[in-house]
Amino acid sequence: MNLPELFQLDFGLPWVLLLLPLALTPLFERQRDSIGIPSLVWLPADTLGQTLRKVGTCVAAVCLATLIIALAQPGTSKNYIERIGRGAELSVLMDRSASMDAEVRRHQLKPGEQARPSVSKNQVVKEALSWLVNTRPDNRYALTLFNVSAIPVAPFSDDEALILAGLAASGIGRGPNKTNMGLALVSAIEQFDGRSYSGSRAILLVSDGGARLDDTTQQQIRAGLTRNNISLYFIYIQSSANSPDLETVGPDAEDVVEEIALHQFFQQLGTEYRVFQANDPESMKEAVQEIDQQQNLPLAYLEQIPRVDYSRWFYIAAAICCLVLAVLTTIRVHRL
Amino acid sequence: MNPLMFIKKLFSRPNRIVLLAALLLLLTPLLKPVTIERNVYTFQIGFDISQSMNVADVRTNGELATRLDYAKTMAAGLLQSLPCGSHVGWSVFTGRRTLTLLTPLEVCAHYDGLVSSLASVSGSMRWNNGSSIGKGIHQIMRAADEFSAPASIIFMTDGQEAPPLEQGQRGVPNTDKFEVSGMLVGVGGSKPVPIPKTDPAGNPIGFWSATDVVQRVTAGSRIGGEELSKRDDERLTSLARLTNLEFVVLDSVDNLVSEAKSDSFAARRDTLTDIRWIPASLALLLLLWHFLPRYVDITAVQRRINVSRQTQ
Numbered sequence A: 001m002n003l004p005e006l007f008q009l010d011f012g013l014p015w016v017l018l019l020l021p022l023a024l025t026p027l028f029e030r031q032r033d034s035i036g037i038p039s040l041v042w043l044p045a046d047t048l049g050q051t052l053r054k055v056g057t058c059v060a061a062v063c064l065a066t067l068i069i070a071l072a073q074p075g076t077s078k079n080y081i082e083r084i085g086r087g088a089e090l091s092v093l094m095d096r097s098a099s100m101d102a103e104v105r106r107h108q109l110k111p112g113e114q115a116r117p118s119v120s121k122n123q124v125v126k127e128a129l130s131w132l133v134n135t136r137p138d139n140r141y142a143l144t145l146f147n148v149s150a151i152p153v154a155p156f157s158d159d160e161a162l163i164l165a166g167l168a169a170s171g172i173g174r175g176p177n178k179t180n181m182g183l184a185l186v187s188a189i190e191q192f193d194g195r196s197y198s199g200s201r202a203i204l205l206v207s208d209g210g211a212r213l214d215d216t217t218q219q220q221i222r223a224g225l226t227r228n229n230i231s232l233y234f235i236y237i238q239s240s241a242n243s244p245d246l247e248t249v250g251p252d253a254e255d256v257v258e259e260i261a262l263h264q265f266f267q268q269l270g271t272e273y274r275v276f277q278a279n280d281p282e283s284m285k286e287a288v289q290e291i292d293q294q295q296n297l298p299l300a301y302l303e304q305i306p307r308v309d310y311s312r313w314f315y316i317a318a319a320i321c322c323l324v325l326a327v328l329t330t331i332r333v334h335r336l
Numbered sequence B: 001m002n003p004l005m006f007i008k009k010l011f012s013r014p015n016r017i018v019l020l021a022a023l024l025l026l027l028t029p030l031l032k033p034v035t036i037e038r039n040v041y042t043f044q045i046g047f048d049i050s051q052s053m054n055v056a057d058v059r060t061n062g063e064l065a066t067r068l069d070y071a072k073t074m075a076a077g078l079l080q081s082l083p084c085g086s087h088v089g090w091s092v093f094t095g096r097r098t099l100t101l102l103t104p105l106e107v108c109a110h111y112d113g114l115v116s117s118l119a120s121v122s123g124s125m126r127w128n129n130g131s132s133i134g135k136g137i138h139q140i141m142r143a144a145d146e147f148s149a150p151a152s153i154i155f156m157t158d159g160q161e162a163p164p165l166e167q168g169q170r171g172v173p174n175t176d177k178f179e180v181s182g183m184l185v186g187v188g189g190s191k192p193v194p195i196p197k198t199d200p201a202g203n204p205i206g207f208w209s210a211t212d213v214v215q216r217v218t219a220g221s222r223i224g225g226e227e228l229s230k231r232d233d234e235r236l237t238s239l240a241r242l243t244n245l246e247f248v249v250l251d252s253v254d255n256l257v258s259e260a261k262s263d264s265f266a267a268r269r270d271t272l273t274d275i276r277w278i279p280a281s282l283a284l285l286l287l288l289w290h291f292l293p294r295y296v297d298i299t300a301v302q303r304r305i306n307v308s309r310q311t312q
Helices: A014-027 A047-071 A121-135 A160-170 A181-190 A215-228 A258-267 A281-294 A311-330 B003-010 B013-030 B067-081 B111-119 B133-146 B233-243 B253-260 B277-291 B298-311
Strands: A074-076 A079-087 A089-095 A140-146 A150-157 A201-207 A230-237 A273-278 A297-305 B034-048 B058-060 B063-065 B087-094 B097-106 B152-157 B182-186 B196-198 B204-207 B246-249 B266-273
Touching: A014 A047, A014 B277, A047 A311, A047 B277, A074 A311, A089 A121, A089 A181, A121 A160, A121 A201, A121 A230, A121 A281, A140 A160, A140 A181, A150 A160, A150 A181, A150 B097, A150 B111, A160 B097, A160 B111, A181 A201, A181 A215, A215 A230, A230 A258, A230 A281, A258 A273, A273 A281, A311 B003, A311 B013, A311 B277, B003 B013, B013 B277, B034 B067, B034 B097, B034 B133, B058 B067, B063 B067, B067 B111, B067 B152, B067 B253, B087 B111, B087 B133, B097 B111, B097 B133, B133 B152, B133 B182, B133 B233, B182 B233, B182 B253, B233 B246, B246 B253
Parallel strands: A089 A140, A089 A201, A201 A230, A230 A273, B034 B087, B034 B152, B152 B182, B182 B246
Antiparallel strands: A079 A297, A140 A150, B034 B266, B058 B063, B087 B097, B196 B204
């Protein structure tokens, strides 16, 4: 416990401090110690005795004060240690529209391969991302769901349980129809505004569709990604055999399909962009693993350590005061 | 001074109390927390974020606040007062859907996270206008029923249905199959007031007018008044009856806390409890008793001294 920490003491039960005036009780004269003596004039002044008595009174007051402070549970709760880990600030932007509740498209069964139970896209995404959060707790995560509007669920925090609870919640019930990806992207980019740069930054866009973005939105997104130095990863969940393969489309591909239009816009961004296509739990997990490897640069972060309780030291101090008091009473100096 | 004399003086009668206190205080830090069965609570708290919740007709600390902000303040107060070991999650409702934002998290370990997530609940999340409250309640109850641990729900709404229900419509799917208890919390003033209208970006653009909204029609004649909004106690009472929830009206955080901490929502769970305060406060009492100024009849003391002199 060094000095700056002392000033950050907080109390688990601050109201107990209201009892502190009780620490003054030893300062009052106690008649119990008095002996009726008609005159004190003939007695020599006992300076040493008087001093000892004053010391005793002070020790008693300190004893009561420390004991009352101990009962108020002093400690420091905002303890951070700066650490350098490996990872990134990842903002997960997850499609939460009704289409994500549909089942994933499986690859064609090979001869002899057993059919597996069907899972919704939502479920697949949820599991892969939960895996990422569990294996890389050093990363800092934020979670935003989107459909027509952007729904920020968890801002950037060091509490990975918050993100896991958000991911768990994303699998419950059905989402609304329609999406507005432009608005969602702008909102995810804004999460980085005003944050000090502590390591690599990325937005993980997970969706089963694309969007045709108007010029204003395109400019906002381009400027925002550059301004905040954000990489963009687009995990595209293929819905059906008709879903386009974004990795094979050339620059001259017809952008009639929304996904292709979006992909082509992303490719023209000045900032880092990669697309991952997933059509089953395995490919989804591969995509997430690859992103994890990409975003494995040094990251400065503050780790919060649990509240440190100092009441034990105050209890011990009070006990020592009591012992000192007891010893003080044994001292009688005969020097007449 | 010889050691025997020292010990005799050390354990003299008035000193014994101080020494006993010292012993108690030395033992105190050694006490480990014990597990005690205590009441804990799990709540999934749902906020109506439909447009009528933008009406600023409730007062907190003397200032007018929107119904949604008021509901959030109440939820934050409840979060603060729930004992450790309790869990809280958030949901939002608008249109015909309730979305679960967070499944319940432990309130002490994840307090900061829960607060920051609550702060982001706002009207800008709205994905749809209108509010079919019955459907929203049904969905939050279904979600709570799916959680791995049993949860009660708290649903905060003004009761304004848009479009309005026709006569005889229940407006709520059957919830009997969900083993979920909870409260329907009414938020808003009791006088009908205009509802602020916002554009998709969330900027205010005046108020909803009578021709903007679907009006109720009974026996061919329009009843009207759907462009105005108040806390609809009648509707909320009937919703509560249909869903087996408790209907309460919020007038203070304390009110919500005492309703929420009722035994019907409590679960008994072993919680680690610090018991160091017990020997420590005993020591404090002993010391105070020892130091307390008190009146002693000096003449009685003198008499005793005289008696002892005479017997010598």
